[in-house]
Amino acid sequence: xxxxxxxxxxxxxxxxxxxxxxxxxxxxxxxxxxxxxxxxxxxxxxxxxxxxxxxxxxxxxxxxxxxxxxxxxxxxxxxxxxxxxxxxxxxxxxxxxxxxxxxxxxxxxxxxxxxxxxxxxxxxxxxxxxxxxxxxxxxxxx
Amino acid sequence: xxxxxxxxxxxxxxxxxxxxxxxxxxxxxxxxxxxxxxxxxxxxxxxxxxxxxxxxxxxxxxxxxxxxxxxxxxxxxxxxxxxxxxxxxxxxxxxxxxxxxxxxxxxxxxxxxxxxxxxxxxxxxxxxxxxxxxxxxxxxxxxxxxxxxxxxxxxxxxxxxxxxxxxxxxxxxxxxxxxxxxxxxxxxxxxxxxxxxxxxxxxxxxxxxxxxxxxxxxxxxxxxxxxxxxxxxxxxxxxxxxxxxxxxxxxxxxxxxxxxxxxxxxxxxxxxxxxxxxxxxxxxxxxxxxxxxxxxxxxxxxxxxxxxxxxxxxxxxxxxxxxxxxxxxxxxxxxxxxxxxxxxxxx
Numbered sequence: 001x002x003x004x005x006x007x008x009x010x011x012x013x014x015x016x017x018x019x020x021x022x023x024x025x026x027x028x029x030x031x032x033x034x035x036x037x038x039x040x041x042x043x044x045x046x047x048x049x050x051x052x053x054x055x056x057x058x059x060x061x062x063x064x065x066x067x068x069x070x071x072x073x074x075x076x077x078x079x080x081x082x083x084x085x086x087x088x089x090x091x092x093x094x095x096x097x098x099x100x101x102x103x104x105x106x107x108x109x110x111x112x113x114x115x116x117x118x119x120x121x122x123x124x125x126x127x128x129x130x131x132x133x134x135x136x137x138x139x140x141x142x
Numbered sequence: 143x144x145x146x147x148x149x150x151x152x153x154x155x156x157x158x159x160x161x162x163x164x165x166x167x168x169x170x171x172x173x174x175x176x177x178x179x180x181x182x183x184x185x186x187x188x189x190x191x192x193x194x195x196x197x198x199x200x201x202x203x204x205x206x207x208x209x210x211x212x213x214x215x216x217x218x219x220x221x222x223x224x225x226x227x228x229x230x231x232x233x234x235x236x237x238x239x240x241x242x243x244x245x246x247x248x249x250x251x252x253x254x255x256x257x258x259x260x261x262x263x264x265x266x267x268x269x270x271x272x273x274x275x276x277x278x279x280x281x282x283x284x285x286x287x288x289x290x291x292x293x294x295x296x297x298x299x300x301x302x303x304x305x306x307x308x309x310x311x312x313x314x315x316x317x318x319x320x321x322x323x324x325x326x327x328x329x330x331x332x333x334x335x336x337x338x339x340x341x342x343x344x345x346x347x348x349x350x351x352x353x354x355x356x357x358x359x360x361x362x363x364x365x366x367x368x369x370x371x372x373x374x375x376x377x378x379x380x381x382x383x384x385x386x387x388x389x390x391x392x393x394x395x396x397x398x399x400x401x402x403x404x405x406x407x408x409x410x411x412x413x414x415x416x417x418x419x420x421x422x423x424x425x426x427x428x429x430x431x432x433x434x435x436x437x438x439x440x441x442x443x444x445x446x447x448x449x450x451x452x453x454x455x456x457x458x459x460x461x462x463x464x465x466x467x468x469x470x471x472x473x474x475x476x477x478x479x480x481x482x483x484x485x486x487x488x489x
Contacts, residue, residue: 011448011449014441014448014449014452015452016433016437016452016453016455016456017456018428018429018430018433018456018459018460019428019429019430021428021430023430023433023434023437023452023456025437025438025441025448025452027441027442027448030442032434032437032438034430034431034434116434116438118321119438119439119442
């Protein structure tokens, strides 16, 4: 089967870890997200150039869980990340083994995120607005 | 070549000529984030409109030593608009889009809503602020003036301008964050009237040079007109009127100068909610909630920096406890609960 690779949709998407979660902001859409631990680990794997299958294999080993179910979870979660334009198709180039090979004692949880889209409401209260860092004047990307 | 880059020399010449042509040039010096910032205004109306929010930070120092120098003028000084202005206004008019330019040391932003153009050269430490008519300044610019210049200044000095209120008690500072309508401004105003220290109502600066600290930028308080029902004094303090603007505002430097402080150690982030409970409660939340709340609104309101701002914020907030503060209904009870919270055992 053809391996699928992804990359973070930078520079529109920025992220920062906090505790075991990841805060992700989409500067284009105005939406922002908190990713749970599994989703944060997957995000790191994608950043490292892992395919879905590679990432799932590592995660299944990491948690001692069933690889086929992890692949199914990752496939549907990555579709959601794509829908939110947080990631895009990329070229695989695994640079490192992103996860510790030591088995975790805690249970595997499906990757998930919480989405917040309240910025538009706030921006209407205090005028501010679409921006771009490309230059000026220029047309916003559609 | 980008259109703005080709116009930049003309724009800088325009500002240079405007300085020379300002017969009534006025200079005020601030101590902002511990460093001197000199602001020169081309006219009295600009000084009156744009300095009151900074008045508590004024310092009498040698302006030549200022690390950041800002020149503020309108189109009346040279009786003509900034070079390229008509194109700029026309280009941004569609959809009222903000226009930005970021390249190297030069950053510029035009806000079609306020018609304010801000420009900074971070290498030389110079900023410029322009609008066609000083008399047309919107209320929110008078309450929190030169926000983009302040944002860039913070970036130049390794600090972060955040969208939050900040108060303190017994030398412990707390950020009040959350969306509009969650009681942030009401709580900040209530605190200022109840003997708390006040650092800001809408925008404050975070610094991590010597441990997490919050710094004051503006002494203004913006409030929804409905807030007058809860704090009747706000209505009498307001410098504007409900029919004129969608929010009221006033300057604490004029009404409660004793409450203003320039900096406090940051001890907690409080995400306020209005629950109409009998008692105000504080419930610990994951740190992620604090970062989410502060980062998104700060980054979208001070656009252009994105990733570095998010990282700086995360570094500052990593060890700061975050609480959901569910507000009660009685003002005295809220003030006492905040006092008890801030004087309680440090985590």
